[in-house]
Amino acid sequence: FALVAAGLLALTFSTDxxxxxxxxxxxxxxxxxxxxxxxxxxxxxxTRLIR
Incomplete structure (x- = not known):
């Protein structure tokens, strides 16, 4: 989950x-x-899927 968050943040703060x-x-x-x-x-x- 942390990797997904980091990836999305990287996309958010891309050079564009x-x-x-x-x-x-x-x-x-x-x-x-x-x-x-x-x-x-x-x-x-x-979490709902896991449960």
């Missing part, structure tokens, strides 16, 4: 997005919130 982040720092929080909510949903879904 640095231009946007430099212009608008709120983009960082928007992306972090979207990624974290997606990870949370995947984690909950995964």
């Amino acid at each position: 997005n640095w231009q946007v982040i430099k212009v608008d720092r709120d983009a960082i929080w928007v992306r972090l919130l979207s990624v974290s909510s997606t990870l949370l949903a995947l984690h909950v879904w995964g």
Whole structure:
């Protein structure tokens, strides 16, 4: 799970997005919130499958 999170964070902060982040720092929080909510949903879904 940690590897998935690290991979998604790497994609989030890829070089293509640095231009946007430099212009608008709120983009960082928007992306972090979207990624974290997606990870949370995947984690909950995964634990339900395991049970």
